[in-house]
Amino acid sequence: MHAPHRAIDFYFDFSSPYSYIASEWIEALAARHGRTVAWHAMLLGATFQVTDIKSPVSYPLKREYSMLDFERSARFAGVPLKMPAKFPIATQNAARLFYWLQAGDADRAVAWARHCLRALFARGVDLSDAPALQALGAEFGIPAAQAEAVWSDPQWKAALKAANDVAIALGVFGAPYFIIDGEPFWGNDRRAQIERWLEKGAF
């Protein structure tokens, strides 16, 4: 193991069910091993465009299986999840708000991410719908007019794009994606390997 106390980099997409499941266990797992978590919102759609990768749900056979597996994997992890009627959805506005919050307070940005992921996957709130996202922001303490001003602001559009470009440059091609001491782990289903890595170092 190279640097035992560095943060775990956690890349997630607001519209990714497996990212949601991982978002519910990553903090506790990291804490058990004396680690912190650096959260990075990304847009898988943009990544897929650059890498020519497609979402699993864009293939009919895989889509049917994935829908079943999202919910089964959530039950397996003990996380409440009900696939929303509209899926996948555009989440750039939620992600821009994430980077805006992060510039002031990283913990508050994490809280926003968890608030949004739970709203989408446990309550069926459509994050791509501007009024619904504004209502979610209001619950969180962000006035509706401010939320819209942030996601329309070229500064936060650019911040999200830059974060996505960095993720792609680091080789992040899916979500959730974890980088621990330089070692990449892709997928909610790498949880057991991550746990072993944190316990024993490289294996």
Place this chain on the structure above:
Amino acid sequence: MHAPHRAIDFYFDFSSPYSYIASEWIEALAARHGRTVAWHAMLLGATFQVTDIKSPVSYPLKREYSMLDFERSARFAGVPLKMPAKFPIATQNAARLFYWLQAGDADRAVAWARHCLRALFARGVDLSDAPALQALGAEFGIPAAQAEAVWSDPQWKAALKAANDVAIALGVFGAPYFIIDGEPFWGNDRRAQIERWLEKGAF
């Protein structure tokens, strides 16, 4: 759980490292739960053509990650694996021999599958190379001339194609793929979910 004592259907591809890893644990796991395993050789390449899905190693970013993850996942499972220099490879001849053996003795076909998977992934034997595959057959007790006669025989070509068509019709879009009491599980990394399913039934 619908029919607790039925076989676990296990779909594998001779050129799939995750299939190899799963092939090393599926029999013991099934036996612990009073189950048997029905092995089905398939050609992922043919499946990918029909479904328009691509191999993960056909995307540069995913390929690099996958190469690392194949070996790490093998170490995690305690299975010796060294990625062969040539990968992926064509494995229709090994698969035709599998169906030829299965017509006479299902256990012997399973032994052949394990013999080939271990040869490719632990010893670097190129199953796509006719003389190498014949030598492997000879180790197993199949004379070289007979091996070639089998894989050239339209009957065993058709048997493999039919098995592949059935797998696709059942929704098998990747490997390893498991169907247990009608429930599908895709991937070596669904091992823990399969174990829970066998222990407790549907969750």
